[in-house]
Amino acid sequence: MRTRASCSRGFTLMELMITVAVLAVLAALAAPSLSDFFDRNRVRAAADDVVSLISNARAEAVRNDLDVNIAMRGSGTAWCVGANAAIPPVGGVPAAGATECNCANAGVCLVSGGRQVVASADYTDVSIGALPAAFDFNSTLGAIVPLGDRTVTLTSPTGKYDVEIRVNALGQAFACTPATKPVLSGMLVCE
Numbered sequence: 213m214r215t216r217a218s219c220s221r222g223f224t225l226m227e228l229m230i231t232v233a234v235l236a237v238l239a240a241l242a243a244p245s246l247s248d249f250f251d252r253n254r255v256r257a258a259a260d261d262v263v264s265l266i267s268n269a270r271a272e273a274v275r276n277d278l279d280v281n282i283a284m285r286g287s288g289t290a291w292c293v294g295a296n297a298a299i300p301p302v303g304g305v306p307a308a309g310a311t312e313c314n315c316a317n318a319g320v321c322l323v324s325g326g327r328q329v330v331a332s333a334d335y336t337d338v339s340i341g342a343l344p345a346a347f348d349f350n351s352t353l354g355a356i357v358p359l360g361d362r363t364v365t366l367t368s369p370t371g372k373y374d375v376e377i378r379v380n381a382l383g384q385a386f387a388c389t390p391a392t393k394p395v396l397s398g399m400l401v402c403e
Contacts, residue, residue, distance in 0.1 A: 248372075255368035256396055258335040259375040259387040262293050262366070265330050266377075266385040269295035272323050273349035276300070279357075280323055281310035282379075283346035284364060286332065291340040294321035295328040298351075312346045337369035347379075354383040365390075376402050 223231075266282055273280040278298040285292055294315030301307040313321040315329045322328065332338060344362040349355070356362065362379040374393045379385045388402040389395050 247370075251368045251370050252373055252396060254335050254338050255366050255373050255375050256399070258330070258332075258338045259366050259377055261330045261334075262364075262377050263385045263387050265293060265295060265328055266379055269297075269323055269328060270349045270354045270383045270385070272297060273351050274354045276324065277351045278307055279310040279351050280349045281312050281346055282349070283313040283315065284340070284343040285315055286340065287343075289332055289337050289339045291343075292316060292329055292331040294330075295323050296321050297323040307351075310348055339367045341365035341367065349383050356381055356383050375399070378402070 269280045269282055272278075272295075276297065278300060280298070281296045283294055283296070285294075292315035294313035296310055296313035298307045298310040313328075315321050315331065332340070341364060344364055347362060348357045350357050356379065359381050361381055364377050366375045366377065367373070372394065373396060374390050375387050375396065376390055377385065377387050386400070388400040390402050395401060
């Protein structure tokens with residue numbers, strides 16, 4: 213007795229080619245959106261980390277009753293921001309002021325025993341604008357010395373997005389998007 217051979221069901225070459233073509237079109241449509249996503253997130257992450265470093269440095273200055281210096285170095289896509297606390301006093305002698313942080317040097321920029329640096333190496337192709345002069349957080353009030361506001365701009369790899377990091381005279385740091393650039397979700401527009 214003979215049995216009928218079962219027919220295997222699979223994809224034809226034509227069905228497979230159509231599926232691959234549809235996937236290629238979808239990938240081509242998604243690529244610009246994905247690239248823009250990474251562009252926005254690189255500059256946003258860098259700005260968030262710089263604001264966090266500055267805010268933590270201010271808090272540590274008041275908590276430990278020691279001045280903390282904030283310095284920014286570099287230009288273009290090779291930059292760093294670092295914090296350095298004054299050395300604690302010994303033998304009843306008042307603490308000296310904080311020395312300027314050279315964030316390019318791996319052995320400095322210490323606050324409460326930990327290295328406090330945000331470097332461009334962690335944020336591929338994010339560039340920094342004109343750098344403000346180094347400043348200190350006063351250990352008593354957390355205010356900036358010398359008094360005044362500070363601003364620095366970070367720019368995304370494509371140049372489409374900018375984030376301004378502002379530190380007011382009271383030492384409060386925040387990030388905002390310039391009115392002339394596309395707004396980043398959840399971020400204030402600079403006034």
